[in-house]
Amino acid sequence: xxxxxxxxxxxxxxxxxxxxxxxxxxxxxxxxxxxxxxxxxxxxxxxxxxxxxxxxxxxxxxxxxxxxxxxxxxxxxxxxxxxxxxxxxxxxxxxxxxxxxxxxxxxxxxxxxxxxxxxxxxxxxxxxxxxxxxxxxxxxxxxxxxxxxxxxxxxxxxxxxxxxxxxxxxxxxxxxxxxxxxxxxxxxxxxxxxxxxxxxxxxxxxxxxxxxxxxxxxxxxxxx
Amino acid sequence: xxxxxxxxxxxxxxxxxxxxxxxxxxxxxxxxxxxxxxxxxxxxxxxxxxxxxxxxxxxxxxxxxxxxxxxxxxxxxxxxxxxxxxxxxxxxxxxxxxxxxxxxxxxxxxxxxxxxxxxxxxxxxxxxxxxxxxxxxxxxxxxxxxxxxxxxxxxxxxxxxxxxxxxxxxxxxxxxxxxxxxxxxxxxxxxxxxxxxxxxxxxxxxxxxxxxxxxxxxxxxxxxxxxxxx
Numbered sequence: 001x002x003x004x005x006x007x008x009x010x011x012x013x014x015x016x017x018x019x020x021x022x023x024x025x026x027x028x029x030x031x032x033x034x035x036x037x038x039x040x041x042x043x044x045x046x047x048x049x050x051x052x053x054x055x056x057x058x059x060x061x062x063x064x065x066x067x068x069x070x071x072x073x074x075x076x077x078x079x080x081x082x083x084x085x086x087x088x089x090x091x092x093x094x095x096x097x098x099x100x101x102x103x104x105x106x107x108x109x110x111x112x113x114x115x116x117x118x119x120x121x122x123x124x125x126x127x128x129x130x131x132x133x134x135x136x137x138x139x140x141x142x143x144x145x146x147x148x149x150x151x152x153x154x155x156x157x158x159x160x161x162x163x164x165x166x167x168x169x170x171x172x173x174x175x176x177x178x179x180x181x182x183x184x185x186x187x188x189x190x191x192x193x194x195x196x197x198x199x200x201x202x203x204x205x206x207x208x209x210x211x212x213x214x215x216x217x218x219x220x221x222x223x224x
Numbered sequence: 225x226x227x228x229x230x231x232x233x234x235x236x237x238x239x240x241x242x243x244x245x246x247x248x249x250x251x252x253x254x255x256x257x258x259x260x261x262x263x264x265x266x267x268x269x270x271x272x273x274x275x276x277x278x279x280x281x282x283x284x285x286x287x288x289x290x291x292x293x294x295x296x297x298x299x300x301x302x303x304x305x306x307x308x309x310x311x312x313x314x315x316x317x318x319x320x321x322x323x324x325x326x327x328x329x330x331x332x333x334x335x336x337x338x339x340x341x342x343x344x345x346x347x348x349x350x351x352x353x354x355x356x357x358x359x360x361x362x363x364x365x366x367x368x369x370x371x372x373x374x375x376x377x378x379x380x381x382x383x384x385x386x387x388x389x390x391x392x393x394x395x396x397x398x399x400x401x402x403x404x405x406x407x408x409x410x411x412x413x414x415x416x417x418x419x420x421x422x423x424x425x426x427x428x429x430x431x432x433x434x435x436x437x438x439x440x441x442x443x444x445x446x447x448x449x450x451x452x453x454x
Contacts, residue, residue, distance in 0.1 A: 149371075156364050160356040169351050173344040174371055177378035205378055212374060216367050219289070223360040 004096045011100035018077070019108065025073050029066040029112045036062040037123060055124050056186030060179060062116070064146060067109045068171070071150040072164050074101055079158065094218040098151065105147040113139055129192030138195065141202040142182035145209065149175055152213040155220050178205050229425065236418040243415035251408040263321045269413040270313040271339070273420045277307030278346060278373070285369035288362060294435070297362035300369060301353060302427045304346050306420055311343045334383045341379045345372040
């Protein structure tokens with residue numbers, strides 16, 4: 001239990017159990033991304049050929065907005081009963097907590113994507129011309145990029161006024177390269193072109209930002 | 225130190241006026257673009273100055289994370305603020321030049337887009353500084369500055385895939401710039417760097433004073449105005 005991996009597992013299981021019982025994050029994310037899909041469909045005609053060109057951008061914008069809803073709730077729950085203060089004085093490594101929160105958010109956003117993607121395919125009559133496994137890979141890498149930075153910035157914006165507005169203000173500019181890579185890779189696979197460059201870029205982005213977030217998280221957690 | 229500031233200010237004003245004269249009258253007129261090209265003596269030096277200031281911001285932030293000294297924090301704050309101003313000048317003068325030459329105000333080309341993203345990153349940095357509660361601002365800002373600077377190569381490479389419409393850099397190989405134009409460009413760069421340094425300096429003095437005043441207020445509320453314990 002007291003090993004870093006044990007602490008990560010315990011925190012992750014606690015978060016998953018809380019979410020399973022309340023379903024706050026997943027319900028609000030699902031409804032939110034559904035709204036985005038519907039609102040977008042009014043702003044242009046989603047006919048087959050056109051939609052394949054813009055679906056990559058649309059799907060990721062919807063997931064990005066929805067992910068912010070979940071990310072904002074990540075730490076809020078720990079503040080209510082001074083759980084975060086308790087964690088700060090405990091000898092548990094800060095990175096175990098960070099990894100648990102990141103994995104938790106990764107699972108939430110992953111479930112959201114699994115549920116919303118079929119709906120996207122139906123609404124926009126999508127049919128991939130490239131290999132499907134590449135779309136899966138892009139989804140995993142892209143979601144990790146969003147979630148690792150998002151969890152980190154959510155912890156940072158805890159210490160600011162109007163923190164719910166602060167998170168997207170911090171997260172979106174830094175995520176632009178990742179978002180661009182996700183959108184371009186998805187569009188490239190959908191229209192049947194190569195997405196190799198974008199996937200390599202996403203892998204590098206994930207590696208660099210995961211490392212830096214792990215290096216700096218303890219500093220942010222203990223910031224007073 | 226107190227005398228150095230006005231002397232430097234006067235020198236900068238003289239240098240800026242001379243650089244302005246050289247840019248508008250001294251430099252030869254460009255063959256195809258005509259006088260429109262002269263905005264380039266503001267556009268390019270502003271861009272270089274902004275990039276240098278962002279680099280200073282990164283260095284000061286890393287130094288702050290290691291040493292936790294408040295001078296580094298003030299340097300980081302000041303360089304980001306002035307850097308954003310110069311970057312704004314770049315983003316405004318670019319379209320003014322592009323409209324008559326390219327026929328469009330804006331294009332999502334590599335350099336334009338990456339400069340815009342850079343601007344967005346540092347504006348979000350200033351937002352964080354404005355919104356966070358005072359005690360933790362330096363630390364959180366330094367962390368964000370490091371992440372933002374790390375993001376820059378990714379921005380560059382991801383946008384590299386877009387077709388580039390921007391004129392090639394004049395300083396690299398293959399540049400066919402008139403030596404007289406280059407001279408004016410470098411002169412303007414010197415003038416702009418001095419100006420940026422002057423603004424940073426005055427902003428640094430202001431911020432230092434502000435912090436001293438804040439500290440005095442905090443102290444006064446602790447021990448009372450006449451020094452006795454309340």
